[in-house]
Amino acid sequence: MPYALTVGLHAAILAVTGEEPRILTVPENESGRSAAALPFGPLEPARHRTLELGLLDWVREQTGMNLTYVEQLYTFGDRDRALLPDASTRVLAVAYLALVRERRVTEGHAASWQGIYRFLPWEDRRAGEPAILRDRIRPALADWVSSAREPKRRRQRRGRVDITFGAVAAPWDNERVLDRYELLYEAGLIAEAMRDCRPSAAAHSNSAFRELGSPLAFDHRRILATALGRLRGKLKYRPVVFELLPETFTLFQLQRTVESLVGVRLHKQNFRRLVGRGALVEGTARFETATRGRPAELFRFRREVLHERSAPGVGLPSLPE
Amino acid sequence: MPYALTVGLHAAILAVTGEEPRILTVPENESGRSAAALPFGPLEPARHRTLELGLLDWVREQTGMNLTYVEQLYTFGDRDRALLPDASTRVLAVAYLALVRERRVTEGHAASWQGIYRFLPWEDRRAGEPAILRDRIRPALADWVSSAREPKRRRQRRGRVDITFGAVAAPWDNERVLDRYELLYEAGLIAEAMRDCRPSAAAHSNSAFRELGSPLAFDHRRILATALGRLRGKLKYRPVVFELLPETFTLFQLQRTVESLVGVRLHKQNFRRLVGRGALVEGTARFETATRGRPAELFRFRREVLHERSAPGVGLPSLPE
DNA sequence: CAATTTATGCTCAATCTGAGAATTATTAGA
DNA sequence: TCTAATAATTCTCAGATTGAGCATAAATTG
CATH class of the missing domain: 1.10.10.10 (Winged helix-like DNA-binding domain superfamily/Winged helix DNA-binding domain)
Structure with a gap:
């Protein structure tokens, strides 16, 4: 088998300052452009006795931060969303959520705090339904629905949009953060979709189209969406x-x-x-x-x-x- | 680095027949003795486009079953609980829960259905608190609590027992299946703990002590506990x-x-x-x-x-x- | 001191929950 | 055929919880 296998450990480190939830990001140079990334590093079997210890290690090294509350979120492994270093290495991502009280980043670390709604602007409804939903997302999703060829496919798409983004019968469910992100990704409205060479994304590539929210490196925006959805659920039944x-x-x-x-x-x-x-x-x-x-x-x-x-x-x- | 890294895909396939939840097991020869195991197989990067597809593949091969409802549970990666084939290979386990309607196992497959409460007998309280709890578990846990040297450590242990197994202030929480399994494992009351050479397990090794419930291969009983806990939670808010x-x-x-x-x-x-x-x-x-x-x-x-x-x-x- | 701002307390109807009694439709057997 | 036993189904009722909003208290600002 010519394939190498690596496992990355990724941390969404969340704090709330004032009234703004933020995550800790590190700079990452990715294919020329630089994009923010979550702290992460590969599992080193010889050094890391457990996955979580490996994660703590990388986070300490990259941000100077010692985590206390840490929770595993999900393991991602799709071949075509991994942004491979080369075609013969398969990379899995084990994602974690950490909760901390925000601190200044210690000297000598390039990490910085970023408001999470920069990356998922449609998720903040504190001032009512955000304009981006009415003006850009709903119309774009309507296009996506009607761009399906068969009527059956259209109905499916409409149902999916209604249930994830809310409609008459179904109210907005604030825990479906990941569902919404995935839907936008599939509809090609997310910069990462184009980066991953999604067919649906190509449709927009030459129009005057702007993608939604700021991108993150790798699949880190998906990890952030997973983290937020999970946290929203957990708040209700754990302190x-x-x-x-x-x-x-x-x-x-x-x-x-x-x-x-x-x-x-x-x-x-x-x-x-x-x-x-x-x-x-x-x-x-x-x-x-x-x-x-x-x-x-x-x-x-x-x-x-x-x-x-x-x-x-x-x-x-x-x-x- | 002399370490090889493998990722296993494991499936807890659950059905309910009559009034008995069961999982599908396959025979597994493990270090001489044979023990039941969950269907599983290694991720093959060249062949499996996604983790879930890899899982479906192995399950089909080992049991002839095509899964429909599948959900990722957790990724386990502790070095000292992986039951290594050899000391220089690190093995992660990505665990899944699948729900099916029970069917006869198709010809040519050695899989068989097993009631889950064989493996976790303390979790079935339909006929009231099961005898095994009163007669064996609570006494053994009381021993474990008092076997701690420092008083502080004893208090911690007692608190943990009370909250996971229920006590005056805290009622039995039926979702804490994994917590209970982990506690019993740490207290050395689970056969797998001895197999993994846990120090606490050694304490019982020469007494007339019987471990609780039937064992499963690898860490599969832990996966089953994770699955049951997750399902119990999910029942309440998803159909x-x-x-x-x-x-x-x-x-x-x-x-x-x-x-x-x-x-x-x-x-x-x-x-x-x-x-x-x-x-x-x-x-x-x-x-x-x-x-x-x-x-x-x-x-x-x-x-x-x-x-x-x-x-x-x-x-x-x-x-x- | 008046206007404003924020914290905190209280009320009230509507709904949901826990517990169980009462009623209805069958089968098994005298 | 009639009676007991077994289940399904309907209703009731008190107590707790929830959604909404009014009222009052304790500060600051000008």
């Missing part, structure tokens, strides 16, 4: 937000952090009720000063809950649009 | 049970199937209410004959729901014990 927050925080900060991740606004009073009921936090008697209105109490995550109830998340009392 | 049921079925059959998977009995009337509310099924006007009491109507899964609502699962109206 993971607290990995992203400082030791003490106000309830409003907590709410803003959750909102920034799930991409929608939440009903404030009901959000508090849910957090309170789950007994996830406890008040310190201290208050946030140096803010505008009435000062808010500072709360702290009750780490004990991890040993008490089985699966408390924050709950998402959504707001009608 | 996946129907992959396991025939075209038409009674509501009671549906309930029994769900119960067999989640491992607890459910409240019948409320279960119906939930299924009805989700509009998951529709009655055919036909009835199940050849049964004892009043004949039950046959229902059919409304495949349309996949294109309607975002995420309907069956819901689990649990019964107090």
Whole structure:
């Protein structure tokens, strides 16, 4: 067999600063152009006892960061999306999600923080449905639907669009981040699709067409989409937000952090009720000063809950649009 | 680097017959003894365009079965749990879950169906907490807790036992299948732990100790635990049970199937209410004959729901014990 | 001190859940 | 044929949860 096999370990390292979720990226020179990439490196069987240890190693080396909360996401292995160094090497990608409190990148590392909605602009609905959806995505998807030859194929495509991007019968499901990315990729609306020489992408190549969002190296935007979808789901049933927050925080900060991740606004009073009921936090008697209105109490995550109830998340009392 | 790297593709193929979930196993000769194994085979970079296609290929070859519903579970890569063919090859395992309707194994294949609770007997609580938990597991775990030297370590162990196996403050969480398996493995109560030369396992090696449940080859019992935990979670928010049921079925059959998977009995009337509310099924006007009491109507899964609502699962109206 | 801003508390109807009683349609057997 | 046993199916009812919004409290700004 003339094929070599390598396994890459990739990390989507997420933090929330203010009201903006960000990932840590490293510069990557890829076929001439330079694009941002997630920190990653190959599994070295001799050196890395486990996959996760290998990942921590590479991340430390490339960013100077020591990860604490790490979770495996998915293993990607499609031959034609791997962006091969040469045609006789097969590369798998094992993707991880890490949650951290944002820190300045330590000296001597070229890593930088980037807002995630630069890469997935259609996922942020906090200010209502974003313009890019109405003005560019929905029309382009409508084109894609009608560009199918057979009527049956058209119906399939329309159904898929409706369910992933929401329509009359099906509301927007904020966890389907990956489905949406994959659909846009298949429809050729993503720069990476053209890079991978997708047929559908070629259709747009000579029109005045702009791809959606900033690209990332390799298949890293797909990893980011996987990470965001998974995190949005997990928030609801595990107290993971607290990995992203400082030791003490106000309830409003907590709410803003959750909102920034799930991409929608939440009903404030009901959000508090849910957090309170789950007994996830406890008040310190201290208050946030140096803010505008009435000062808010500072709360702290009750780490004990991890040993008490089985699966408390924050709950998402959504707001009608 | 003197290390070779291989990636194995492993399939937990699940069906429910009557009220018993089963997996498809193949015979495997492993270091002299023969043990059942999940169907698996190495990724062949030249032949397999995607990981999933590789998996389907191996499964077809070993069992004659064509899979439809397939889902990636996890990628395992710990060096010291891989059961290496030789010390200079590193083997990763990408594990999948497949759901099928049970069929007879086709001629010429040595595969056979095995009830999953043979391998994870503590997970079936349909008849209340199983005796093995009270008589063997809880005592053995109590020993394991007190066998820790430092008090701090003991407290940690006790907390971990309480949260994974349930205690006063925390009820039994039926999704923590993997946590429970891992804990038993670490405590040396699982045959595979001894096979992997775990120190904790050695403690039991010369007493009149019997390991829990039947072993599987490699780390396949861990894969099974991952599969069951994931499926138990997914049932609640995606209509996946129907992959396991025939075209038409009674509501009671549906309930029994769900119960067999989640491992607890459910409240019948409320279960119906939930299924009805989700509009998951529709009655055919036909009835199940050849049964004892009043004949039950046959229902059919409304495949349309996949294109309607975002995420309907069956819901689990649990019964107090 | 008034206007503004934000935090926090409280209410109320609608819906969902847990538990179980009551009713209906069959089969097995006296 | 009549009765008991077995299941399916329908209903009820109290308690908890949710969605929505009003009201009040405690600060800052001008």
